[in-house]
Amino acid sequence: MEVRKIVLIVCDGMSDRVVSSLEEKTPLEYAKTPNLDKLAMIGCTGVLDILSPGIPPGSDSAHLALFGYNPEKDYPGRGAIEALGANIHVNEGSLACRFNLSTVVEKNISEGVTLIVKDRRAGRISSEEAGKLIEYLQMKLDSFSGVKVKIIPNVEHRGILVLEGGELNGDVTDSDPHEVDSCVNKCEPLTNASIPKAAEHTAKIINEIVKSSYTLLKEHEINKSRVERGLPAANIILPRGAGVVKKVEPFIKVWGLKPACIAKLALYRGVARYVGMDVYDVPEATGTVNTNVEAKFKKAVELLKEYDFVFIHIKGTDSASHDRKPLEKVNMIEKIDSAFKIIMDKVVTPGKAVVAVTSDHSTSSELGIHIGDPPALVIYAPDIIADDVKQFNERAVLKGGLGRVKGVDLMKILLNYACRAMEYGLKPSRESRVYRSTECSPLVI
Amino acid sequence: MEVRKIVLIVCDGMSDRVVSSLEEKTPLEYAKTPNLDKLAMIGCTGVLDILSPGIPPGSDSAHLALFGYNPEKDYPGRGAIEALGANIHVNEGSLACRFNLSTVVEKNISEGVTLIVKDRRAGRISSEEAGKLIEYLQMKLDSFSGVKVKIIPNVEHRGILVLEGGELNGDVTDSDPHEVDSCVNKCEPLTNASIPKAAEHTAKIINEIVKSSYTLLKEHEINKSRVERGLPAANIILPRGAGVVKKVEPFIKVWGLKPACIAKLALYRGVARYVGMDVYDVPEATGTVNTNVEAKFKKAVELLKEYDFVFIHIKGTDSASHDRKPLEKVNMIEKIDSAFKIIMDKVVTPGKAVVAVTSDHSTSSELGIHIGDPPALVIYAPDIIADDVKQFNERAVLKGGLGRVKGVDLMKILLNYACRAMEYGLKPSRESRVYRSTECSPLVI
Numbered sequence: 001m002e003v004r005k006i007v008l009i010v011c012d013g014m015s016d017r018v019v020s021s022l023e024e025k026t027p028l029e030y031a032k033t034p035n036l037d038k039l040a041m042i043g044c045t046g047v048l049d050i051l052s053p054g055i056p057p058g059s060d061s062a063h064l065a066l067f068g069y070n071p072e073k074d075y076p077g078r079g080a081i082e083a084l085g086a087n088i089h090v091n092e093g094s095l096a097c098r099f100n101l102s103t104v105v106e107k108n109i110s111e112g113v114t115l116i117v118k119d120r121r122a123g124r125i126s127s128e129e130a131g132k133l134i135e136y137l138q139m140k141l142d143s144f145s146g147v148k149v150k151i152i153p154n155v156e157h158r159g160i161l162v163l164e165g166g167e168l169n170g171d172v173t174d175s176d177p178h179e180v181d182s183c184v185n186k187c188e189p190l191t192n193a194s195i196p197k198a199a200e201h202t203a204k205i206i207n208e209i210v211k212s213s214y215t216l217l218k219e220h221e222i223n224k225s226r227v228e229r230g231l232p233a234a235n236i237i238l239p240r241g242a243g244v245v246k247k248v249e250p251f252i253k254v255w256g257l258k259p260a261c262i263a264k265l266a267l268y269r270g271v272a273r274y275v276g277m278d279v280y281d282v283p284e285a286t287g288t289v290n291t292n293v294e295a296k297f298k299k300a301v302e303l304l305k306e307y308d309f310v311f312i313h314i315k316g317t318d319s320a321s322h323d324r325k326p327l328e329k330v331n332m333i334e335k336i337d338s339a340f341k342i343i344m345d346k347v348v349t350p351g352k353a354v355v356a357v358t359s360d361h362s363t364s365s366e367l368g369i370h371i372g373d374p375p376a377l378v379i380y381a382p383d384i385i386a387d388d389v390k391q392f393n394e395r396a397v398l399k400g401g402l403g404r405v406k407g408v409d410l411m412k413i414l415l416n417y418a419c420r421a422m423e424y425g426l427k428p429s430r431e432s433r434v435y436r437s438t439e440c441s442p443l444v445i
Numbered sequence: 446m447e448v449r450k451i452v453l454i455v456c457d458g459m460s461d462r463v464v465s466s467l468e469e470k471t472p473l474e475y476a477k478t479p480n481l482d483k484l485a486m487i488g489c490t491g492v493l494d495i496l497s498p499g500i501p502p503g504s505d506s507a508h509l510a511l512f513g514y515n516p517e518k519d520y521p522g523r524g525a526i527e528a529l530g531a532n533i534h535v536n537e538g539s540l541a542c543r544f545n546l547s548t549v550v551e552k553n554i555s556e557g558v559t560l561i562v563k564d565r566r567a568g569r570i571s572s573e574e575a576g577k578l579i580e581y582l583q584m585k586l587d588s589f590s591g592v593k594v595k596i597i598p599n600v601e602h603r604g605i606l607v608l609e610g611g612e613l614n615g616d617v618t619d620s621d622p623h624e625v626d627s628c629v630n631k632c633e634p635l636t637n638a639s640i641p642k643a644a645e646h647t648a649k650i651i652n653e654i655v656k657s658s659y660t661l662l663k664e665h666e667i668n669k670s671r672v673e674r675g676l677p678a679a680n681i682i683l684p685r686g687a688g689v690v691k692k693v694e695p696f697i698k699v700w701g702l703k704p705a706c707i708a709k710l711a712l713y714r715g716v717a718r719y720v721g722m723d724v725y726d727v728p729e730a731t732g733t734v735n736t737n738v739e740a741k742f743k744k745a746v747e748l749l750k751e752y753d754f755v756f757i758h759i760k761g762t763d764s765a766s767h768d769r770k771p772l773e774k775v776n777m778i779e780k781i782d783s784a785f786k787i788i789m790d791k792v793v794t795p796g797k798a799v800v801a802v803t804s805d806h807s808t809s810s811e812l813g814i815h816i817g818d819p820p821a822l823v824i825y826a827p828d829i830i831a832d833d834v835k836q837f838n839e840r841a842v843l844k845g846g847l848g849r850v851k852g853v854d855l856m857k858i859l860l861n862y863a864c865r866a867m868e869y870g871l872k873p874s875r876e877s878r879v880y881r882s883t884e885c886s887p888l889v890i
Contacts, residue, residue: 054856175888403849
């Protein structure tokens with residue numbers, strides 16, 4: 001039997017709610033999408049509870065679920081994923097956080113002096129200046145209470161904080177309050193921390209680092225110069241998304257598929273690397289609404305020769321939503337649809353592969369946030385039973401034949417349509433009870 | 446971003462099956478419900494597996510699930526809930542049962558003499574007489590095998606039995622056979638009791654109390670007088686619904702919502718108190734089909750000023766079903782619909798809140814029992830994607846856009862539509878990873 005290859009296209013945050021400025025339609029309803037509608041017509045549709053009904057996923061946990069991993073078990077925290085995405089090596093067992101170089105001012109409160117966040121990105125400080133400030137911090141702060149501290153610059157205001165040694169735990173709150181004019185949050189163990197003592201220890205070290213970063217950075221020459229130039233001082237680092245780095249079973253072992261990823265941004269490249277995908281980029285891709293989607297789809301067609309599974313990530317739909325620009329989102333969707341003709345012509349029409357299009361989460365382009373509404377999903381396979389749905393949008397797919405399925409089940413469904421799913425109970429190989437494997441261990445007589 | 450408040454209206458046992466005397470329609474289909482239909486038209490609908498497909502919920506476990514608690518983990522047994530509903534304080538770790546004062550007669554069987562239940566409510570004995578009998582029992586029975594016994598009167602034939610001290614377990618059968626002309630059931634540990642030894646111990650004590658209650662009550666003056674007056678003797682107490690009282694995380698901590706409950710009957714008030722809701726009543730409410738639904742909805746509108754979450758319980762639909770009166774149920778549904786105009790005008794039209802209408806379980810008005818069919822659900826939010834469903838009834842919502850969701854997920858879905866759901870992976874506060882919190886613990890430098 002001929003097995004099929006799989007193409008998974010994730011249009012980040014594409015699904016939405018109704019938007020009043022779009023005649024009470026969603027951006028996907030409002031946009032003209034003849035190619036995606038064609039796929040809906042010949043395929044089967046539904047909605048995807050990425051994590052669980054009502055829960056707004058983060059992009060990292062969402063992609064883990066879409067790749068068939070259980071985030072409750074396998075999510076290593078955003079810091080670890082970002083580090084992987086930036087190609088920063090972090091040892092297993094180390095704790096990694098993302099951080100921003102931010103701008104804070106002092107404020108007197110009854111307990112003493114606290115710090116109020118005025119700019120979470122320190123005026124989007126250049127990578128050059130940020131690099132120097134972080135290098136200085138690293139020089140001054142190399143260990144705390146026997147824990148080795150690594151402070152690593154990423155692009156612009158972004159960086160990775162790594163703690164190594166001793167028992168560490170990622171179940172601590174973020175220092176970053178995620179909102180301006182809020183105070184810097186005291187890092188604390190979560191009430192349901194998995195290892196409470198280790199979480200307490202971790203929180204203490206993070207608080208010391210945050211406080212020291214302020215003491216060290218506020219007097220730095222670069223910040224003096226920034227203030228003179230009328231720019232916000234990058235006078236603190238604010239960690240968030242702590243997690244202990246761990247390893248998961250690689251995608252090829254879990255699903256028996258050789259996987260490739262086409263994505264521009266670090267986070268998505270990080271999740272893909274975390275599960276062991278080969279990560280590709282196309283020079284024309286930008287990770288914004290100006291990206292060249294056609295180039296990505298062409299690359300996917302090319303990679304399908306070598307790989308069994310090609311994942312394509314497109315970010316612009318989410319960025320437009322966070323910027324609360326529904327019309328920009330509509331345009332981005334139409335651009336994706338137009339480019340999607342390549343996939344229709346080269347993959348769908350020849351009928352050799354399974355093609356799925358969905359979002360990693362819904363993003364409201366009115367509210368500017370991730371929402372827990374299940375995104376629209378369409379799956380095409382040559383022998384799939386098409387439902388009655390003739391358009392690809394959130395409202396039309398509510399009547400879809402796939403119904404309401406869970407994100408973590410998507411891979412199993414795709415594997416099935418790819419004729420690769422193994423019958424439950426069979427045990428031809430010691431590695432997997434999920435996918436058909438032709439491997440065998442020869443019995444020697 | 447503006448968050449929304451939430452109104453949850455539970456019409457007890459409203460969903461049903463087809464009824465032959467109603468032209469093979471369900472009572473909700475048969476009833477004229479222009480206001481609820483309007484909500485279905487502008488909202489999104491589906492069905493709710495309150496506990497699990499096919500399982501008929503009890504009203505107490507059903508409400509726990511609707512409030513987002515897992516009954517498998519958090520259900521403390523009916524006795525504990527009823528005690529809370531009657532404002533009877535029971536210490537954590539104690540075992541509580543409901544009991545009825547009942548009427549039994551002796552019967553010889555091969556093993557000896559047993560007791561046959563003739564009236565489970567002892568002719569609905571007055572609270573005054575019941576109180577005296579229970580006071581007498583309490584005086585005579587204050588402890589068994591080192592376990593302190595509390596026998597507390599409630600309204601009419603109802604009471605609460607509390608055991609305190611030693612290791613107790615609620616996994617025991619009911620003494621009450623739940624049917625007349627059946628014998629009093631010997632309380633026994635369930636075969637899958639969580640702590641078998643404690644369950645055995647508990648069952649033994651309950652059997653001793655039941656036997657002693659018969660010995661003590663059958664000779665009591667009040668019963669002699671009742672028999673003389675031609676009334677059934679209240680000559681035994683029959684415990685049921687044993688459970689060890691425990692504490693759960695309060696609703697406000699779980700969901701970040703300040704909650705209020707409007708309910709008349711003890712059970713619902715008990716579940717609401719158990720999860721830490723403020724419980725309100727309206728004088729015009731009766732807990733029967735004669736209740737004043739309008740008064741409840743007006744109270745809800747008023748409470749929405751102070752509370753984030755208002756739960757309204759309406760009982761009449763269930764009572765009419767248990768009484769096997771489909772037409773009375775239809776009338777009750779029409780009364781609810783007519784009163785619902787208040788919610789439409791004051792809550793839905795201003796577009797400031799999320800409104801959900803459902804049942805805690807389906808009740809068959811032909812069979813007179815709770816059934817495991819998933820009740821109809823409708824949710825309205827200002828930016829929700831409306832499905833094609835234009836009527837609110839069990840048949841119409843089968844095509845609803847929410848599909849088939851689980852009771853325990855409802856709160857997460859409502860939180861999401863209220864723009865209060867937190868993105869998975871963010872950790873701004875130590876208390877919750879579920880709802881957005883503006884609380885912060887200021888870092889003091």
